[in-house]
Amino acid sequence: MSKVVLITGGSSGIGKSVGDYLTLKGFTVFGTSRSPEKYTTSNFPILGLDVNKSYTISDTVNRVIEKAGRLDVVINNAGVGITGPIEEIPEEEIRNNFETNFFGPINVIKAVLPQMRKQQSGLIINVTSIAGYMGLPYRGVYSASKGALELITEAFRMEIKAFNIQMTNVAPGDFATNIASGRYHAPVLEDSPYKGPYGNTLRLMDTHVDTGKDPLEMAKAIHKIINTPKPKVHYKVGEFMQKFSIVLKRILPDKVYEKLLMNHYKL
Structure with a gap:
């Protein structure tokens, strides 16, 4: 019997790559989108779902x-991206980001747990971000929302172990997707004290995404996790230095690590 997989945000980017790959491997895949009518030629069904609407x-x-x-x-x-000086990002946009990146996944989990409990089996994979392991300049809100999802997964997986339900995080680095076009950009204001450094950092972030890795790598990683009897708590997928940056954060003094980040972003 082929496993049944539900992927939120399955119409483009990483979600579509994962869906296509799992379909190829014989899984029964359902993807979701807020506008499913746009994706009638997908290799797997795209159903209507907005993680902000329970x-x-x-x-x-x-x-x-x-x-x-x-x-x-x-x-x-x-999930959605967001950039900008924290001081200048409207509170509404910060809340919107957490609604999608944090509360949305929690609500999906709550909706599927009764069925998985009934089956006495199931696997929930939360796609977070390597950015969620550190507070990145001008990506602080995104880092915080993804970091919150990482932490709540650690607690959640312990609570559901008794029902034979597994949960894990997969944190991607930079991948060549359309996330940059869909994220909220706080405008680079002419009279802003952050104009220079924020503008430079924004261009650097967009370059990282444009030259990022093939989303197929994420698809293969997730396929491997699904076939793992006892998945780990955390997985990281991306360039070596992006994954190594998490190791450095653990072993370096805070100020030394902060200096490395500031040098990287030329701040």
């Missing part, structure tokens, strides 16, 4: 269970 989550989870009879793997991939 009723769409429960409706779609129920549809998948009705169609497939079970739900084995849920990949919380839907």
Whole structure:
């Protein structure tokens, strides 16, 4: 019996690559999008779901269970980027980012746990970010929302172990996707004290995404995790130096690590 997989944000970028790859490997895949009508030629069904609207989550989870009879793997991939000086980002945009990157995945998890408990099996994979391991300049809100998802996963997986349900994090580095075009950019204001450093950092971040790794690498990593009997708590996928930066944060004095980051971003 092929495993049934639900991927939020499955219409483009990493989510689409994962969906295509798992479909190729024989999984029964359902992706989601806020605008499913745009993706009628996808290799797997794209269902309507907005992680910021709880009723769409429960409706779609129920549809998948009705169609497939079970739900084995849920990949919380839907997320949005955000950049800007924290002082200048409107509070509404900060809240919107946490709604999508943090509260959205939690609500998806809550919706699928009853079915997985009934099955006495299941795997939930939360797609976070290497940026969630450190406070990055002009990406502080994004770092915080992804870091919060990393931490709550650590607690959540202990709470659901008794039901034979597994949970893990996968933190990607920079991948060549359309995330830069979809993220909220605080404008580079002419009279802003952050104009120079923020403008330079923004260009550097966009370059990293444009020259990022192939999302197929994430798809292969997730496929391997699904086939792992007891997944680890954390996985990191990306360039060696991006993954190594997490190791450096653990072993270096805080101010030394901060200086490395500031030098990298030319601040």
